[in-house]
Amino acid sequence: MIDIQNVNKWFDDFHVLKNISMSVAKGEVIVVCGPSGSGKSTLIKCVNGLEPFQKGTITVNDVSVGAKDTNLPELRSHIGMVFQNFELFPHMTAMQNICLSQLKVLGRSQSEAQDRTNTLLDRVGLEGLGFKYSSELSGGQQQRVAIARALAMDPFAMLFDEPTSALDPEMINEVLEVMQELARDDGMTMMVVTHEMGFARRVADRVIFMDEGEIVEDANTDDFFGTPRSDRAQLFLSKILQH
């Protein structure tokens, strides 16, 4: 589904992604972790073409992201993305946030889009809150609206960039639960950047550890948390699990 081969990216002189190769099969959930600044956000943005990269190839559903003739808006409309800071559109209600791309990209009618939105709001536990603006919602609620907004496009894969890092601790679980349901019930293909190791252990098929722009470890979840692994990953894990 998502295939990344020998990707290199530079910000001017700074080599931010070094020869990254990994893949996510259909229905798989991959967790990507690693210290801040290791290039996780940059990598996940390369997957749907929000960041260009200079070398290597990325294909999603056999479409090459980096190719000149690729219709990026079309490709992106099939890949859901959830951001650390939610990025709800503050001048729109939750309903309008979720309807916008259904109307403008998929060409759904107003009533179709609203029906779908209401179904999705129920699903993420926000029944009847469609009329609220993001400033009137808690962080956890905002992130669930953002997930519903991505799901409204019926994506074949979902990308999550630290979806719970900006949340108060008591709101983390409500978001993780929605994500877990998505993986278990829908068999959604997911690439998740997160430091929630409990989530990784429960939901992920594989865990990838990145450091300084490199993939240091790419292992099955059980192996990652069980058998010996690289010192860098071990050190990182011990720091994270202490908290």
Place this chain on the structure above:
Amino acid sequence: MLAAFDFGVIGRNLPYLWEGMQLSLLLTGLSAFGSIVLGTILALMRLSGIKLFQWIGAVWVNFFRSLPLLLVIFWFYFLVPVVVQQQVDAFQSALIGFVLFEAAYYCEIMRSGILSISRGQAWAGYALGLRYSQTMRYIVLPQAFRNMLPILLTQTIILFQDTSLVFVVGLADFMTSAVNVAQRDSRLIELYVFAAFVYLVMCYFGSLYVKHLQQKMHR
């Protein structure tokens, strides 16, 4: 001394002065609309990844910001008929001059407005499959416009004051109408005091409204 003043002259000429005011308001409204649209396009050009567009935007802004408005109005009065090869009335040429000139100022306002919106907002739009134009139209520009509304209005108040310069091409805006009455009836002081009073009141209440908007937005 005071007896020498005759403020009745204002009442007698009110319909004529009102016509001038209508012209001022119409010119302000149309110029503001046109130059906000053009200014926004210029701002998008300046912020685009395309060198040629950036250059056009930058040259436009720097060119018009280094000219006095009076000169631009004058110029277009003589230039436009030559370019389009037919008579153009003074109102149209003034309107064109104002739009092109003021666009340079509105461009810079809209540019900082667009820059005030985080990149994540545009990313979220693109990630949903929206194209550049849709992302700008539905996500970035509405927010930029809202954030900049007080400054856009302040610039429009300045524009309203500047419309008084159209007397150089013989248009009877409010100021010119006041001058005409003043000279015809030899009532300079009365009319100039009245004109100053009207501008002061309108612009003062305009600014008050802007302040009110700002406070409402910063709640």
